[in-house]
Amino acid sequence: MSKQLVEFQEYLKTCRKIVALVGAGLSVSSGLPTFRGSQGLWKNFNMIDLATPDAFYIDPGLVWQFYSWRRYNALQAKPNKGHLALSALSNLATRKDSNLEYITITQNVDGLSSRSGHAKENLYEIHGSLFNLNCTSFMCNYVDRNNLKHPLTKALEGTEYEYDRKNRKRSLEEDDSSHQVDYSISPQFRPVKNIPESELPQCPVCKDGSLLRPGVVWFGESLPLNVMNSVDNFIESNNSVDLILVIGTSGTVYPANSYVDRVKVKGGKVAIFNTDIEEDILQGIVKDTWGFRGDAAELLPIALKPVIGEV
């Protein structure tokens, strides 16, 4: 065991208040590529262009097909041991006899933390979830939470594949070695369907049939105020945070860096679990900061074992 790990675990055992900040790297070993790290295209559309309020306003059918595909991929994926380790920590904190305070702040919308059995009350999905559906009407605050149904409507059925399944699989997500793929047949491209609004998910409360939209934070939208406030309250309350775990994200980009700074300023320590970590952190010369390089799904169960036991 490395000196850093021993030191980290000794400190971990003394912690009374912990925050985990989770990014896309945690879900990679569940088979979900990072949004920007993937090819960046879905049916020849730039994914980033589809994740905006404007795109939904102009063509909700197109955006819903993109999100139907993302929901499908997330549903195919299973929570990994990293998710389970954090879930164990969350459930430890909610026990009546526990003196541990804990929250997970996740930037992931894949719902895997939620599906790993994480305690609901200390999970904050700051970018929303693919499995929440929000009403688009300003007058209505209907939210359908944790809706795992696929497809959501008849019209969205079978729209997730870019190429005809029988002929060719293109993306990693669709790669399933149990299927024989015949590459001699040229792929049959499946274009985006034209779906009228009446065949997309509708709000059950609004009388005028308002559309539901994916409950995720799109580019150009602000993070959900109530969630951010709850996180702020946890971090700023009288008991200061002893430890922040930065997982599958670099910790140097907003909002990760701001949480890290706020914890450090009050005397808390930082542990980063990521495939990409700055060299000086790895060498242990950055004050109050540990860095563990590798797959967070493998590292977390080992690092947290003294507190959560075997995952």
Ligand SMILES: [Zn+2]
């Ligand atoms: Zn509504």
